[in-house]
Each structure stands twice: as structure tokens, then as C-alpha cells.
Amino acid sequence: DAMVIQNPRYQVTQFGKPVTLSCSQTLNHNVMYWYQQKSSQAPKLLFHYYDKDFNNEADTPDNFQSRRPNTSFCFLDIRSPGLGDAAMYLCATIHKGTDTQYFGPGTRLTVL
Amino acid sequence: QKEVEQNSGPLSVPEGAIASLNCTYSDRGSQSFFWYRQYSGKSPELIMSIYSNGDKEDGRFTAQLNKASQYVSLLIRDSQPSDSATYLCAVRAKAAGNKLTFGGGTRVLVKP
Numbered sequence: 253d254a255m256v257i258q259n260p261r262y263q264v265t266q267f268g269k270p271v272t273l274s275c276s277q278t279l280n281h282n283v284m285y286w287y288q289q290k291s292s293q294a295p296k297l298l299f300h301y302y303d304k305d306f307n308n309e310a311d312t313p314d315n316f317q318s319r320r321p322n323t324s325f326c327f328l329d330i331r332s333p334g335l336g337d338a339a340m341y342l343c344a345t346i347h348k349g350t351d352t353q354y355f356g357p358g359t360r361l362t363v364l
Numbered sequence: 365q366k367e368v369e370q371n372s373g374p375l376s377v378p379e380g381a382i383a384s385l386n387c388t389y390s391d392r393g394s395q396s397f398f399w400y401r402q403y404s405g406k407s408p409e410l411i412m413s414i415y416s417n418g419d420k421e422d423g424r425f426t427a428q429l430n431k432a433s434q435y436v437s438l439l440i441r442d443s444q445p446s447d448s449a450t451y452l453c454a455v456r457a458k459a460a461g462n463k464l465t466f467g468g469g470t471r472v473l474v475k476p
Contacts, residue, residue, distance in 0.1 A: 292372070292468070292469075293468060294368075294452065294466035294468045297464075300463065302461075340407075342407055351396050351413060351456070352410060352413070353464060354410075355408050358407040
């Protein structure tokens with residue numbers, strides 16, 4: 253059974269049209285992460301939640317926002333996608349006091 | 365600048381041979397070390413974690429850690445075509461809290 257679920261798996265949007273990606277987890281983990289990964293590059297951390305505490309990376313553009321309405325769900329909002337935002341977006345979770353980070357299957361975002 | 369470095373490859377290995385992957389890191393405070401496998405278009409999958417100097421074996425995989433020299437390596441014995449993937453090295457420093465720093469990955473090609 254999938255433990256970290258991301259929807260949709262593939263998302264096509266137009267330049268400047270807002271898009272929301274979702275992540276849900278059945279693990280009851282208290283830490284959730286959003287990464288951006290471009291082709292042949294390392295995953296780049298955008299932000300993470302430790303319970304309800306939001307932690308933004310210093311170089312994450314303001315164009316990227318996130319919401320975590322409860323333990324199970326986390327959303328990534330891209331307010332005005334640009335061509336440079338085309339990437340794989342990965343959600344991951346970890347439980348406090350453990351070391352294993354579980355990744356979801358990712359959402360491939362295409363910006364036209 | 366804290367970073368994790370890997371040779372991008374591709375590392376071409378004949379089927380049945382040993383693939384040797386290396387990773388160096390700059391933060392001496394690093395405490396946890398991970399190897400993830402990522403197939404093209406898929407999300408990273410944890411294959412090994414190591415915390416202490418020395419070797420750790422799991423099936424055909426062996427991780428080696430040398431904190432004094434600040435490197436961690438992964439050996440894949442009896443390489444199979446299904447091992448063809450990108451291998452990401454990830455490091456967690458105590459000061460970084462819950463965050464992993466990823467290397468750019470080494471692409472491995474196992475040729476039948």
C-alpha cells in the first residue's frame with residue numbers, strides 16, 4: 253500500500269496559471285517536505301513542516317507557497333508558474349526521532 | 365558552502381561486476397549518511413543508511429563510511445541491468461535538524 257501519495261502524477265499548466273500539487277501520507281509522520289528536482293540534478297528542498305511549524309528555505313522563491321491543513325495532507329501552490337518551474341516535485345515524510353525519509357512518487361510539472 | 369559531491373557518471377559496468385560509487389561531503393558535523401536509488405522518472409528509494417565508520421552490508425550492497433576523510437561509498441556486487449539507475453548520496457548534519465543535503469547523483473549503466 254502506498255504510504256506517501258502525490259496527486260496528480262502529471263500536471264500540465266500554462267505559463268502564469270496557478271497550480272496546486274498535493275501530498276498525503278498514511279504514516280502519521282510529523283515532518284513533511286517538498287523538494288523540486290530538475291533533470292539530472294539533486295532534489296532541492298523548498299520547505300518543510302515540523303508538525304504545524306513551517307520552515308522555508310532561504311532561496312525558495314515567493315512564487316512557491318505551502319499549506320498543511322492537518323498531519324496527513326500537505327499542498328504546494330505555485331502562484332504564477334514560469335517555464336523554469338517545470339520539474340519533478342517530490343513530497344517526503346519522516347517521523348520525529350527516526351532517520352528514514354519516505355518519498356512519494358512525485359508530480360511531473362510541465363509549463364507551456 | 366556545505367555540499368555533497370558525487371561524480372555524475374555515467375559509470376558503465378559489465379553485468380556481474382562490482383560498481384563502486386563515491387561521495388564526499390564538506391560538513392564535518394554530518395552524522396547520518398544515505399544512499400538512494402532513483403530510476404528515470406521515478407522518485408528516490410532508500411537503499412542504505414550508515415552512521416558509523418566502517419562497512420555496512422545489505423545483500424549485494426555495501427556502504428562504507430570514513431568520517432575522517434569525509435567520504436562515503438557504495439559498492440554494488442554482481443551488478444545487474446536492473447541496477448541501472450542514478451544513485452544519490454544524502455547527508456544529514458545534526459545542525460541541519462531534519463534536513464538532508466543531496467549530492468547530484470551518479471548515473472550507473474550496467475551492460476549485459
